[in-house]
Amino acid sequence: MAEQQRLDATDQQNRRNVVRAVIASAVGTSIEWYDFFLYGFAASTIFAELFFPTSDPTTGLLLALGTYFGGFAARPIGAAIFGHYGDRIGRKATLIITLMSMGVATMLVGLVPTYEQIGIWGGILLTVLRLLQGVSVGGEWGGSVLLATEWGKSRGGLRGFLGSWPQFGVPVGLVLGYLALEVFQPLDPYWGWRIPFLLSIVMAGIGLYIRLGIMETPVFRKVLEDDRVERVPVREVIVRNWREIVLSALLRTGQQAPFYIFTVFILSYATKNLGFSAGQIYPYVIAAGIVSLFTVPFWGYVSDRVGRRRLYIVGAALMVVWSFVYWPLLDTRVPGLVLLAIVLSAPIHDIQYGPQATFIAESFTGRLRYSGASLGYQLASVTAGGPAPLIAVWLLATYESSLAVAIYMAVCALISVAAALALKDRSQQDYAVEYDEPRR
Secondary structure, X not given: OHHHHHHHHHHHHHHHHHHHHHHHHHHHHHHHHHHHHHHHHHHHHOHHHHHOOOOOHHHHHHHHXXXXXXXXXXXXXXXXXXXXXXXXXXXXXXXXXXXHHHHHHHHHHOOOOOHHHHOHHHHHHHHHHHHHHHXXXXXXXXXXXXXXXXXXXXXXXXXXXXXXXXXXXXXXXXHHHHHHHHHHHHHOOOOOOHHHHHXXXXXXXXXXXXXXOOOOOHHHHHHHHOOOOXXXXXXXXXXXHHHHHHHHHHHHHHHHHHHHHHHHHHHHHHHHOOOOOHHHHHHHHXXXXXXXHHHHHHHHHHHHHHOHHHHHHHHHHHHHHHHHHHHHHHHOOOHHHHHHHHHHHHHHHHHHXXXXXXXXXXXXXXXHHHHHHHHHHHHHHHHHHOHHHHHHHHHHHHXXXXXXXXXXXXXHHHHHHHHHHHOOOOOOOOOOOOOOOOOO
């Protein structure tokens, strides 16, 4: 009887730890992505005029989005730096550092003087802070995913569902970022857009409080107990798992490139090409983000039932088709159809995004998981997410047709189909046992 009570108490404690880890993971990523998206929205709408004034609007937009891309270019650097420490000193300590560095960088963006005040130095300062944002978010994702999934059952269970909650932070950050700009930007021509950036430090403080209250994951504690900590985990995972790193990056191509077209490029396209105001489009994208609050965890749960790889292939294949439906709906310029296109993009995109975190994390053994998953995930930021809005602007200016952008999106989705077919599905593998396969 006493033994059974002890086991029941242990199970209850484990469940509480899982809930705390998931909440800490979701809240932390929500704050990080609020910071990251806020910059992207501002870059698409107001930063060109404030920091990169030019007689050619397309050139100004490209310059503003160039600083936006800089954040993506820095993400693999953050993945390598924080992946190293995440596999050396632990998930919790590393995540506290990434959260605070992101909060400080975003707050400082709200204090940068404009071109009118200090000339090109405003743009330079903006770029430096964007790079710091990129380094921070490059280390955030991997730790958040491991924080959630490594507290779950080591075999089977709801690992896909748990891993979807760090992804849940993306639509939360999306919605908060859009809402913040829509509420504060009209208040004052100088300070209005700055307020959402300054509020970031308050949100980071809340996230810090929550993360300080969680424990290190059982998987990393076991690595410590077994004395399996790698001296240079980034080097080891590149040597041992280079194939999984490359496939993880390719896997994200058909999800990440369309996503930043759906959420960032759409602002400039709708306002400059379709004749909508930013105020009209903001609510549409917010509605899509709200839909994702439900569909991201839903598809994560479905992946626990049907398998990560199978679901991912279905999602990427649907993205190929959707690429050629999305743009004709937008180009009707009918508000109801434009709303339909923007909102339907969310659940279709989320078929890939919901199971993606767990699919990638499962590809790497515990002692190298933070480094490997972070590198694979963030490399796509350079090849897919970062350049996507820039490529879309260039394709539209060159071919004067949205069909070119649709073809680009479809090709990206086909790359994801091929990568998913090549990546091993470890949905049923014991997550806490080291995958000691031979070096390749």
